[in-house]
Amino acid sequence: MPVPVDKLTNDEPFPVKPDTNEYEALRFLVANQEYGFTPLEVSDQTNISKSSASKTMARLFKKDLAKRSNGAYYVEPEHVNKLQQRLESLDAAVQLFESTPDDDAYAEEGWEEDLPSINPDDEPTTVETRDSTTVEAEAEHLITDLEDN
Template sequence: MPVPVDELTANELFPVKPESNQCKALSFLVTHHEYGFTPREIAARTALDKTTAVNALARLFENELINRADDVYYIEPHQVEEQKHRLESLDSAVRLFEATPNDDSYAEEGWEQEVPSIDPDN
């Protein structure tokens, strides 16, 4: 019996939030994907302190977004493009919401009363 492709593929949400510590650590590893780094090295090269870097890297590892060998974290070469695209999409979404006007009339309660009906019977 044929199975719909949607049932065979995992459509899990990207577990990294914009501008989070995980996002900073993942962005660093994607940018420097040809090397692996310890939490101390990542902390020294980002705005994260060592404890924050350790926690962020642990979450990224648990979510299978990065890999670890001993105390060195890295991204598998075949995952670099996917992670890069995910981060770019995340950044695009942030920029889209930042560019949204603050005077959006749809954000005000009762806006639907001010719009003429598209129903031809009304």
């Protein structure tokens, strides 16, 4: 029986953000999937403070990203691959944004003001309304292109 596409897709964002205690704890649990750890043990193995470890682990449990048994938290084996892929995707996104060049025009305030309107109701720019130096530059560019071809 066919399944509606809406049921196959999940547009909910991943409930853990990079550079958070939850992210670090989940990454640790996925990397050490063979074992369960108490919050104190997670704290000892990560940069999460002892006072934050219990709250962090409780949040992962509440979000159903980690399971708990006898005070130890772990990741279910059948969810490890999916969680690992999601964490790697987050890492890739962080690296992408960190590698953005500093001279990115879109990073400058007001960049959108330099763009022409895409609204069809706006008055189109004509030769009479454009700056003459712009028209001359466009003409020279066209001539150069024609000569090169």
